[in-house]
Amino acid sequence: MKQALLLIAMALMSANGVAAEEPIQPVERPKHLDAGKVELGKQLFFDARLSKSGWISCNSCHNLSRGGTDNLVSSIGHGWAQGPINAPTVLNSSYNVAQFWDGRAADLKAQAGGPIANPGEMASTHELAVKVLQTIPGYVQEFEKVYGKGPVTIDHATDAIAEFERTLVTPDSRFDKWLKGDKNAINAQELAGYQLFKITGCVGCHNGPAVGGGTLQRMGSFNPYDTSNPSLGVAGISGQSIDRFRFKVPILRNIELTAPYFHDGAAKTLEAAVDTMVWVQLNRHFTPAGRDKVVAFLKTLTGKQPDFPLPQLPPSGPDTPAPQPFDSK
Amino acid sequence: MKQALLLIAMALMSANGVAAEEPIQPVERPKHLDAGKVELGKQLFFDARLSKSGWISCNSCHNLSRGGTDNLVSSIGHGWAQGPINAPTVLNSSYNVAQFWDGRAADLKAQAGGPIANPGEMASTHELAVKVLQTIPGYVQEFEKVYGKGPVTIDHATDAIAEFERTLVTPDSRFDKWLKGDKNAINAQELAGYQLFKITGCVGCHNGPAVGGGTLQRMGSFNPYDTSNPSLGVAGISGQSIDRFRFKVPILRNIELTAPYFHDGAAKTLEAAVDTMVWVQLNRHFTPAGRDKVVAFLKTLTGKQPDFPLPQLPPSGPDTPAPQPFDSK
Numbered sequence: 001m002k003q004a005l006l007l008i009a010m011a012l013m014s015a016n017g018v019a020a021e022e023p024i025q026p027v028e029r030p031k032h033l034d035a036g037k038v039e040l041g042k043q044l045f046f047d048a049r050l051s052k053s054g055w056i057s058c059n060s061c062h063n064l065s066r067g068g069t070d071n072l073v074s075s076i077g078h079g080w081a082q083g084p085i086n087a088p089t090v091l092n093s094s095y096n097v098a099q100f101w102d103g104r105a106a107d108l109k110a111q112a113g114g115p116i117a118n119p120g121e122m123a124s125t126h127e128l129a130v131k132v133l134q135t136i137p138g139y140v141q142e143f144e145k146v147y148g149k150g151p152v153t154i155d156h157a158t159d160a161i162a163e164f165e166r167t168l169v170t171p172d173s174r175f176d177k178w179l180k181g182d183k184n185a186i187n188a189q190e191l192a193g194y195q196l197f198k199i200t201g202c203v204g205c206h207n208g209p210a211v212g213g214g215t216l217q218r219m220g221s222f223n224p225y226d227t228s229n230p231s232l233g234v235a236g237i238s239g240q241s242i243d244r245f246r247f248k249v250p251i252l253r254n255i256e257l258t259a260p261y262f263h264d265g266a267a268k269t270l271e272a273a274v275d276t277m278v279w280v281q282l283n284r285h286f287t288p289a290g291r292d293k294v295v296a297f298l299k300t301l302t303g304k305q306p307d308f309p310l311p312q313l314p315p316s317g318p319d320t321p322a323p324q325p326f327d328s329k
Numbered sequence: 330m331k332q333a334l335l336l337i338a339m340a341l342m343s344a345n346g347v348a349a350e351e352p353i354q355p356v357e358r359p360k361h362l363d364a365g366k367v368e369l370g371k372q373l374f375f376d377a378r379l380s381k382s383g384w385i386s387c388n389s390c391h392n393l394s395r396g397g398t399d400n401l402v403s404s405i406g407h408g409w410a411q412g413p414i415n416a417p418t419v420l421n422s423s424y425n426v427a428q429f430w431d432g433r434a435a436d437l438k439a440q441a442g443g444p445i446a447n448p449g450e451m452a453s454t455h456e457l458a459v460k461v462l463q464t465i466p467g468y469v470q471e472f473e474k475v476y477g478k479g480p481v482t483i484d485h486a487t488d489a490i491a492e493f494e495r496t497l498v499t500p501d502s503r504f505d506k507w508l509k510g511d512k513n514a515i516n517a518q519e520l521a522g523y524q525l526f527k528i529t530g531c532v533g534c535h536n537g538p539a540v541g542g543g544t545l546q547r548m549g550s551f552n553p554y555d556t557s558n559p560s561l562g563v564a565g566i567s568g569q570s571i572d573r574f575r576f577k578v579p580i581l582r583n584i585e586l587t588a589p590y591f592h593d594g595a596a597k598t599l600e601a602a603v604d605t606m607v608w609v610q611l612n613r614h615f616t617p618a619g620r621d622k623v624v625a626f627l628k629t630l631t632g633k634q635p636d637f638p639l640p641q642l643p644p645s646g647p648d649t650p651a652p653q654p655f656d657s658k
Contacts, residue, residue, distance in 0.1 A: 046394050047394075048399075053405065054399070055405050063377075065375050065376075065639055065640050066642050067644070070377075070383070070384065072382075072383055076382065076654055080408050080409035082654075305641045309639070310393055310394055310636075310637060310638070310639050311394050312394055313395050315585055322402075322589075322597065323400070323401060326411050
């Protein structure tokens, strides 16, 4: 019975032109999103008033003009604080099994509240952020429209941000076109790179629609990964030595846009990242030609980037707390 | 002859529904811009790789989601440097007689090069900025399309940014609709505020399409302006004591979006700004009711904000110099 269902499913997928046996599936546009939440969340994502300084927004480090990252080794936070870890892309992050490199947030909504209140990031508090939003007449109106009468809450604010983030998928990459049956969408080298990506075992962790994000894995499962970055991964939460360097598998969608790579941002190029990964995770080396094929494949994963008008933010009201960029320096 | 031409001009304007005798003219969309330069300049305006840190773009302080300003007392620069002066709006800045508060840049192109190389702002150099652009394949292609074969230059980069900035006008405000003949576009209080704005003499400096920006004037022409901000205005360039506190008259278009006000960012609200200005510039006080009318009028000057898709930036190449956010700290 199970097998029969599977066969039917495969037949259906095949009918849609999707290569059913492939370990990577096309990115799909989300359905059933709340348009009001998305619009509100989009504004909040771009609004630096959620930070203490009034200068850092979600988009500062998860820049939607740059693959959803800041392209820095590690991010800059309040007072020019040096962040501890490379900012992961927000693109396709709704596919992640959990959020943050160590998976400590269960979902996008739980994640969104973190940086706002992190002293080394946006350095606000949930109380202050809510007070700011509550005193901006344009937001009060929008929150009421979306969540009904009542005070603005951090729960609603992060809910709206998460709903906006669900829209940040990047469909229609050349690879997805190939998956859906357009055999000319990628060239022979790129296809050879994909075959190599599969038979080498990269696909063991980097699979599913996001080509990663589905599991937490040890960085250096075969050979030790050498880094000066002190992040412990899941061990920082569990305290278990077995979880040392266990990180969420990064999403490889749009990977050509999101250098530098790894949790420590140590790999400056895709070539360097691929060379390191096959050694520490798979205990082998690619030839330069083989590595170039894999890199060529990875570049076919760049999909349609966020495409919406630059958000316009409502002005502060007379009672909106003034930003405090310099008081703690 | 001259008078005859003037009469014809006035007749033409009247035919267009424009109140020809008014000291403020509607904002008009620019014509004859180079679309290629505009697109390239738009990307550069949003590209933080023009800064040493890779984190500060033109849009960081002239935020097009927030009236073309950062809504801070003074801006944040490289290493969290505290800026010396309030960031003026970039909206409608093509109408300015000169750029910067002290008018030290003749035009938008000359201005654009300043912050890139200012150690307290973007902290790059023109040489480094060019090297960055020159090693980003997507930009090399675009520069060649727009400026022809040859190396990328800072001259071309600032030319493109300036061309983009010329698009940043904000037409179709309620006040402009009124100017063009829609008598219901503003209400009785707003109209009364405009009359007061004229008869009090505000309009002596705040006139023209941008409602300011046309001249450099002394802040405190009647009564001294008290501030702890050390900026000298034009005197900082000329060394002449007569130029002390001579600043470019701020543009009042979209003024409800660009708090706080004045070169020192000391006025938190429009009400406070109006109260101060009528005293120091015009040696009088408004009644609270009169001031509220003027504020109501000022809020009719908010026009159509920038409306374009969030720019997408080309990825760095293998030889692009890495950003250096932390090396000088």
